[in-house]
Amino acid sequence: MKIVVLVKYVPDATGERRFAADGTVDRAGSDGLLSELDEYAVEQALQIADEGDDVEVVALTLGPDHAADAIKRSLQMGASAGIHIDDDAVHGSDVLATSAILAAAVRRAAPELVICGMASTDGTMGVLPAMLAERLGWPGATLGATLKLAGDTVTVRRDTDVASLTVEAKLPAIVSVTDQSGEARYPSMKGILAAKKKPVETWTLADLGIEAGEVGLAAAATEVLETTPRPPREAGKVVPDEDGSGATALVDFLATGKYI
Amino acid sequence: MSEVLVVAELSDGAPTKPTLELLTLARRLGDPVAVVLGEGAGSAAATLGECGATRVLSAADPALTDYLVAPKAEALEQIVRQVEPAAVLISSTPEGKEVAGRLAVRLDAGLLTDATDVDAEGATMQSVFAGNWTVRARVRRGTPIVTVKPNAVSPEPSPAAGAIEEVEVSISDAAKGARVVATEPKQASGRPELTEAAVVVSGGRGTAGNFSPIEDLADALGGAVGASRAAVDSGWYPYAYQVGQTGKTVSPQLYVAAGISGAIQHRAGMQTSKAIVAVNKDPEAPIFALADLGIVGDLHKVLPAATEEIRRRRG
Numbered sequence: 001m002k003i004v005v006l007v008k009y010v011p012d013a014t015g016e017r018r019f020a021a022d023g024t025v026d027r028a029g030s031d032g033l034l035s036e037l038d039e040y041a042v043e044q045a046l047q048i049a050d051e052g053d054d055v056e057v058v059a060l061t062l063g064p065d066h067a068a069d070a071i072k073r074s075l076q077m078g079a080s081a082g083i084h085i086d087d088d089a090v091h092g093s094d095v096l097a098t099s100a101i102l103a104a105a106v107r108r109a110a111p112e113l114v115i116c117g118m119a120s121t122d123g124t125m126g127v128l129p130a131m132l133a134e135r136l137g138w139p140g141a142t143l144g145a146t147l148k149l150a151g152d153t154v155t156v157r158r159d160t161d162v163a164s165l166t167v168e169a170k171l172p173a174i175v176s177v178t179d180q181s182g183e184a185r186y187p188s189m190k191g192i193l194a195a196k197k198k199p200v201e202t203w204t205l206a207d208l209g210i211e212a213g214e215v216g217l218a219a220a221a222t223e224v225l226e227t228t229p230r231p232p233r234e235a236g237k238v239v240p241d242e243d244g245s246g247a248t249a250l251v252d253f254l255a256t257g258k259y260i
Numbered sequence: 261m262s263e264v265l266v267v268a269e270l271s272d273g274a275p276t277k278p279t280l281e282l283l284t285l286a287r288r289l290g291d292p293v294a295v296v297l298g299e300g301a302g303s304a305a306a307t308l309g310e311c312g313a314t315r316v317l318s319a320a321d322p323a324l325t326d327y328l329v330a331p332k333a334e335a336l337e338q339i340v341r342q343v344e345p346a347a348v349l350i351s352s353t354p355e356g357k358e359v360a361g362r363l364a365v366r367l368d369a370g371l372l373t374d375a376t377d378v379d380a381e382g383a384t385m386q387s388v389f390a391g392n393w394t395v396r397a398r399v400r401r402g403t404p405i406v407t408v409k410p411n412a413v414s415p416e417p418s419p420a421a422g423a424i425e426e427v428e429v430s431i432s433d434a435a436k437g438a439r440v441v442a443t444e445p446k447q448a449s450g451r452p453e454l455t456e457a458a459v460v461v462s463g464g465r466g467t468a469g470n471f472s473p474i475e476d477l478a479d480a481l482g483g484a485v486g487a488s489r490a491a492v493d494s495g496w497y498p499y500a501y502q503v504g505q506t507g508k509t510v511s512p513q514l515y516v517a518a519g520i521s522g523a524i525q526h527r528a529g530m531q532t533s534k535a536i537v538a539v540n541k542d543p544e545a546p547i548f549a550l551a552d553l554g555i556v557g558d559l560h561k562v563l564p565a566a567t568e569e570i571r572r573r574r575g
Contacts, residue, residue, distance in 0.1 A: 013505075013524050017389045037506065095371060096364060121505065124388070125373045126354065127361030130329060134362040139437025140329060143354055145499070155441075158328070160355070161453075161500050162271070166442035167328050173437070179489075179506045180499055221370030221401035225383060228394045233531065233550045238543070241557025247565030250537060251573070253553045257535055259459060259481060259514050260570050 002056045002111040003045045004083075006102065006129075007074050009067035010035040010122040017122070022217060023224030024092050025122055032066060034073040037117035039184035044147045044177050045115050046078045046185065052149075056080050058109060062090065062101055068200070075195035076187030082200035083109060089205055092217025099128055101215060103135035104208035113154065116176040118143055129176035139169035145180040262346040264290040266313070267336065267359070269351050273303035275311075277456050278351045280415035282408055283311040287418060288380045290346045293317060294422075295339055297332045298324045301424050309422015311415055316424045317343075323431040328438035329355060333362030335429035340367060340403060342427075347382055352407040360407045369402025374509075377412050390505065390528035410455040411511055446500070452484045454501060459483030459514045462503050462530070465490040466519015466540060466559055471497055473563035474518055480570045486510065486530075488520045504529035518559040522547025539563065 011017045011030040020026040042059065049055035059074030061067050062085040071082035085105055093101070106114055119126035133140030144156025144167075154173050158165040159180070169175075187195070205212055213219060239249050254260045264286040269276045279294075286292035294313040296304060301318030308316050317339060323331045336359065340348060348363065350356040352374050364371035375384035376394075383398045384406055399405070454460065459481045463474035465488065478485045487497035489504050503510055505528040515533035520526055522538070522545055530536070531550055538551035539559045548554040555562055 013390060013528075017392070019393065095361070096368065099361075099365065118506065122389075124505070125357065125361075127357050127364075127371070127373060130358035131361040131365050133437075134330070134333065134365040137434050140358075141438045142328070142358060159499060162446055164444040164446065165328075165440050166444075167438050168441050169438045221364075221368070221399060222372055222397055223400045224395055224397045226396040228396075230387075230392055230394060230532075233536070235549045236552035236554065238548050238551070238554035238556060240543075241555055241562050244561075244565055246539070246555040246557040246562040247569060249553065249555060250539070250562060250566040251569045253537060254481070254514075254566075254570065255573070257514065260573065 001052070001054070001113070002058060002109070003048060003113045003115060004058050004060050004106060004109050004111040005038070005041050005045045005074065005079065006114065006116045007038045007042065007059045007061050007070040008035045008120045009033070009061060009063050009070035010120055013121050019227040022092060023227060024217065027064060032069065034070040035117060035121045037119055037121055037179060038070070040177050040179055040181050041115045041117045042074050042077050042079060043184040044181055048149050049078070058083060058111065060105060060109065061085070062098065062105070071200055072195060073187070075198045076191045077185055078191055081198055083203060084200060085203045085208070087205045089212035089216050092220060093215045094220035094222050095125060095127060095131065096221050097215035097219060099131035099135055101205070101208060101210060102128070103132055104210055105203065106132065106136060108208060112171045113149070114174045116174065118176050118178045129174050133174040136174065139173045141167045141169040141173055142176040144175055144177045147175055147177055147181060262290040263293045263343055265340065265343060265345040265348045266292050266294050267348070267350045267356065268294045268296050268304060268308060269353070269356070270296065270300045270304050273300050275304050275307050276351070277415060277453070278410045280307070280311045281410065281413050282349045282351065283308065283313055284413050284416050285378050285408060286349055287312050288378065289382060293343060293345065295319065295336065297335055305422045305424050309420050310417050312418040312420050313422045314420045316422050317427045318424055319427045319429045321429055321431055323436060326440060327436045328440060329358045330362060330435035330437065331431045332359045333366060334431055334435045336363050337366040338429050339427060345403060347404040347406060350405070350407045352409045357407050360405050364405050367402050369405055370399030371405045372397055372399060373407045375406050375408045375412065378406055378408065387532055390524055391531040409509065449485070451478060452482070454484045454486055454508050455510055457484035458512055460486050460503070460510050460512045461516040461518065462486030462488060462520060463491055463497070463518050464488035464520030467491060467496065469494065469496045470560070473560055473567070476567045477516065477563050480567045488526050517547050518563060520547055521545045522550065
């Protein structure tokens with residue numbers, strides 16, 4: 001069977017992240033990497049591949065040239081092939097256009113199962129997997145804290161604030177997994193070497209039958225009006241706790257702020 | 261005046277506080293119309309009306325709760341096409357966002373998620389990049405679909421009719437793809453809801469698995485309990501209480517971080533709090549750079565002593 005894992009190349013959250021002049025995320029001015037939350041998706045796909053016979057795991061990314069790094073990392077972890085949708089017209093696409101492009105790409109790749117992370121670490125909307133399911137008309141078993149595949153049925157455990165749900169869907173299906181689904185593996189030296197020989201295809205919008213004018217900043221249904229850096233919080237007083245002075249400082253702070 | 265659809269969330273038959281906040285925000289844009297997807301409109305209508313809902317649309321098809329997300333989006337699309345609202349407001353819960361995303365696809369309409377405010381023109385404010393930037397945005401195609409985070413406004417009463425109207429929705433087989441085969445309810449903590457609480461006390465690695473000092477201080481302050489990802493990953497506290505990028509984003513009046521170093525993953529979930537207090541043994545912990553008051557010490561000593569002093573002052 002074929003599993004497609006959607007992987008996103010994002011600015012490193014531990015570095016400084018900013019916006020470009022056109023209100024889009026500045027992807028050139030900061031270091032990037034495979035979104036941590038997508039590593040969980042790769043891991044779940046690889047676990048299925050480890051247990052099953054003849055499972056192909058394809059890492060698919062949509063992004064500019066350097067987004068290839070997200071595929072590279074996935075291949076090093078153990079994915080078998082990559083697809084990179086790389087087209088200048090995509091720049092500035094909103095989530096509607098992004099989901100349309102990815103839906104077309106999934107149709108072309110024709111997997112039985114698509115695994116996504118729960119959200120990207122830059123946009124953090126957490127809506128893409130559901131939108132992809134909607135566009136494809138496939139079941140969406142999303143936000144799984146666990147994922148199991150048996151025959152043609154996927155089962156996820158979805159935890160909400162009030163309940164834990166068990167959700168089943170028939171393939172082909174879209175699933176997303178949370179950071180509770182299990183720690184992602186590190187690439188081994190063997191994996192890093194093997195990745196260099198794995199096939200990566202580059203697709204353009206034309207390959208997917210999408211007109212450049214249907215996507216990108218100008219076609220977006222939403223518009224950023226203004227981006228403003230929040231002034232950094234000013235560090236306050238830092239005091240050592242000596243013979244109970246810490247508790248006194250805490251209670252005095254709470255009393256001054258009328259929290260007690 | 262045009263109508264604004266508000267998707268109501270119910271808890272034990274009553275509208276949640278974020279739902280009442282949505283109704284309050286919706287009044288800036290038009291006349292709020294509440295939608296209850298699933299059972300419960302009968303018990304919720306009075307409160308929805310008190311907060312401004314002129315009508316309460318009730319769609320009670322069992323498929324809405326037997327299957328995940330897709331039926332709700334399908335029902336909502338049908339309602340939007342009937343009502344032709346100026347906007348659709350939905351709570352920024354994981355499910356609310358997924359419903360909104362699917363609805364945006366079905367209507368080919370612009371979607372804005374995690375708004376912290378919505379003005380009379382429908383422009384939103386969002387807090388992004390771990391709270392380090394704010395973004396003002398608007399929808400420029402289709403019916404604006406906006407998901408709003410808790411605490412965007414205080415719910416204000418504005419009595420309206422709140423008349424229940426049954427709505428027939430038809431759920432296609434295509435929307436019945438992900439079936440909920442089992443539901444295991446979680447035990448309620450008895451504390452305020454984490455994202456709605458005025459005070460949050462969170463524990464991290466420094467608790468070493470003992471959350472009693474965290475819970476006791478939270479209870480003394482009438483607050484909610486949170487946990488860092490390190491504490492959740494260690495199995496010390498349930499995931500539902502995780503504060504941070506992959507958990508809850510909180511913005512309380514007071515946030516107490518105890519035994520939490522303050523990694524970006526955690527800061528993303530709490531740095532818009534009004535006041536921050538940090539207790540940590542490590543004087544180099546990055547959390548101190550955010551804190552209005554930092555205490556370098558052992559939370560197992562500082563918190564119980566502070567809790568006792570708070571109780572003593574209260575008498």
